Amino acid sequence: MEHLNTLFSxxxxxxxxxxxxxxQEHKALVDRDMPALELLLAEKAPLVTSLAQHDRAIITYCQQVGIQPGESLEHHxxxxxxxxxxxxxxxxxxxxQRCKTANERNARLIxxxxxxxxxxxxxxxxxxxxSQNIYDSQGLSSRSGTPRNLTKV
Structure with missing residues (x-):
């Protein structure tokens, strides 16, 4: 039991x-602060690894007691x-859940x-x-179809 308590904590x-x-990533995304985003990416990597390890440990426990992670674990x-x-x-x-919500918010923003x-x-x-039919590749077209010089537009 102590192992599970430590694991969940x-x-x-x-x-x-x-x-x-x-x-922090959300603020950097809003501010379009690319250097900050790069630093945050480096900071997030070890936490992703750690959270994946916790997930594997929880799954291993569930397999040992013969239950499925999720509601079965909670009931157990x-x-x-x-x-x-x-x-x-x-x-x-x-x-x-708060982590998931923040991640989804950032994904929507991205x-x-x-x-x-x-x-x-x-x-x-x-x-x-x-922009269709406003200019051609030389900047010579208008919506009315009469060509005009880009400088006169």
Whole structure:
């Protein structure tokens, strides 16, 4: 039991640390601070490794007692272990959920930035819907179809 309590406590601390880095990453993404993002990536790598190790240890425990991770684990802990261990598990699960939420928030921001950048690149390449038929590659076309010089536009 002490092993599980230590495992869940350590995993909770790592999840909280990862969430803090994700919050810093969010600020760096909003500020478009690429050097900060590179540093955060380096800081996140050991925590990802550590969280993966915790996951493997939890899966190993579940296999040893013949249950599935998730709800079966929670039920197992509620029925066979102490309330303290169950509380530690719930704290770990809550920290993991906050981590997941922060990661999804950053992923949405990254996707949005990629789409906006892609649209801007399309406009620059004269491939976007709003820029079609305004200029050709020499800057000589207009919506009315009458060619005009780029300097007169």
């Amino acid at each position: 350590t995993a909770k601390v790592d999840a909280e640390s990862f969430t803090a880095l994700l919050d 802990l509620a029925t066979t272990q102490t309330a303290e261990l169950l509380n530690t598990y719930h704290a770990f699960k809550d920290a993991l 996707r949005h930035s990629q789409q906006a950048t892609g649209q801007l690149l399309d406009l620059l390449r004269n491939q976007g819907e709003s």
